[in-house]
Amino acid sequence: MTSFPLTRDVPSTRAVFNLAWPLTFKALMLHGIVVIDAWLVSSLGESAVAVLGLSASIAGLLLGLIVAFSNATQIRIAQAFGSGDKVFLKSALLAGLTINVAVILVGLAVLAFAAGPAIDALAHDAWIAEQARGYLSVFAIVILAEAVGQCLTGFFNGCGDTRLPALSYVIAVPINITTSVILIHGHFGLPAFGVQGAAMGSALASLVQVGFLALVLLRTRRDLLQTPGWRNGTFAASLKRHLVFALPIAATFASATVAMNVCGLIYATLPVTQFAAMTIIMPWVQVAGTVGMCWAQATGIMVGQMLGKRVDPEDLETFLADAWRVALLAAALVACFYAAVCLASPWIYADLAPATQATLLSFLPILLVLPFPKGSNAICGNTLRAGGDTVYVMHVFVWSQWLFRVPATAIMVLWLDLPVIWVFSLLLLEELVKFPPFHLRVAKGTWKTGAPDD
Structure with a gap:
């Protein structure tokens, strides 16, 4: 356990604010994407909004798992950063990234088999079911991108740089809005993709955001990735230790997300x-x-x-x-x-x-x-x-x-x-x-x- 000298210092509310506002800004931008998509799609009528709600409830299960494991990785990264151990830091980053990608690949495989029957059972009509399938097929790109992006976000947050992930959303959100408007309604001679256009805009924005974070990581922390050795001797051992640490923390976040999306599926009826x-x-x-x-x-x-x-x-x-x-x-x-x-x-x-x-x-x-x-x-x-x-x-x-x-x-x-x-x-x-x-x-x-x- 890390030891600290005795102190009677009481942090000010300003200190809490300085820590909280980048987290708040990023969270607002993340949730704002969903609000923006709902607003853009609302011009197509209630059935189109229902497509978005049904699709988001299903995709949200996987996105919730990403956020859950990324939160655990963020804590692990913070521990490694505080220790000053580059091997620990590299192990935490790559183990977290491996877990995120593995969880999502399994999740997408399950989604490919189970999403169709779930949509047919919950959709109000055949048109909503068809549109929801199309939306999810495109939104799978967003899910894959977020598996990497949320882990990189956890890395920068854990290292104390909470502003950089917030900046990535500043870049991504305008791209999402502009692209979605064009593709939903078919401006500039492009086809009108309707609800699927919102998914395409989100996919492009997610790829740009992940690319930005990955580029910054490679330019500023290339030496970290080249550090030899692993925290627990081998990568497999480090991966197992990271998973053991992450599961209890992820369980709380995952439970909340799964419960919310199960309720969302019930709302669909x-x-x-x-x-x-x-x-x-x-x-x-x-x-x-x-x-x-x-x-x-x-x-x-x-x-x-x-x-x-x-x-x-x-x-x-x-x-x-x-x-x-x-x-x-x-x-x-x-x-x-x-x-x-x-x-x-x-x-x-x-x-x-x-x-x-x-x-x-x-x-x-x-x-x-x-x-x-x-x-x-x-x-x-x-x-x-x-x-x-x-x-x-x-x-x-x-x-x-x-x-x-x-x-x-x-x-x-x-x-x-x-x-x-x-x-x-x-x-x-x-x-x-x-x-x-x-x-x-x-x-x-x-x-x-x-x-x-x-």
Whole structure:
């Protein structure tokens, strides 16, 4: 375990902000791609939006696995970077990259066999099923590119350069928007590919982004790739050690992503107007929610550093109280943003049916409350992880998802046929289910005695 001198320093909220804003910016750009695609496709009508929602739910399962393993690699990279061991750093990078690519190749093989029957079972009609197949066939390029790109992003973040991955999205997003507009509607004499045009724009943008990160890596860290030797003696041993480290961390992220996309597949059985409304609002929920989530992630990093320095528990409480106050302010800003989106939906999505626009507006009361318990739970979860209570956090997430949200969604949609507002309310109810176990665990205070492992 790395030792630190005793200190009573309490990081300022500005220090947390400096760590959080690049993470927030990148996350906003990443989720913004989905929002942009939904907005561009909305001009083609509810059926086209349904195609995007169905396809995104299936592809999201694989993208979630990429993000899950990349988050674990990011922690491993940070450990290696802090140690100054180039062999460790190279081993972590190449092992993480190998795992990402292997997981996605297996996932795409499964997708090739299983996606067709799933689409046929969930699509509202033959046209939606056909378009979803075409979208996924192109979007496979995005999935492969992200397998490499997310690992490279984890490498740069772990080395402390959080701005470079954010810059890669600054380059990629304009390409995605411009290309998608041209290919969806067939401008400049090109064919109008419709929904598949959105996938083509995303594929081109992802390839450009990965190319940028790979080029920077080769130009700035070529010596790292040429470093001889492996952390655990052989590459196979290093790969196994990395996988053992990554699996528990990836399980939490993977469970959340799989649960979200399973619910998305269930949403696909809703009437087209209601499913279109859910498809449109969910990316907005994710986009705005990243503000609170990234603040909580940065808070957790600071807590972990303070625990490693053996800071006095009173100073930990002071820092956490300040961070919590800012988290509540962030939640209020997110609620205002949700209100603006819902109230402006008749103008933002003017081409959609009045019933779809009315459904979007009905989500407003839930969205005004959701950011507060969600942001507070995020502070708790990241604080507990920093204190080494990772298994408890995993249990809270996994059981609230698979014993409550997923079965409740299935019951409401598939058996009770309830209005979509009841289904959407499960986002808030899930946070309320997690609220007591998270806050009671933080109040217990055992996390204050924890310290990050090497």
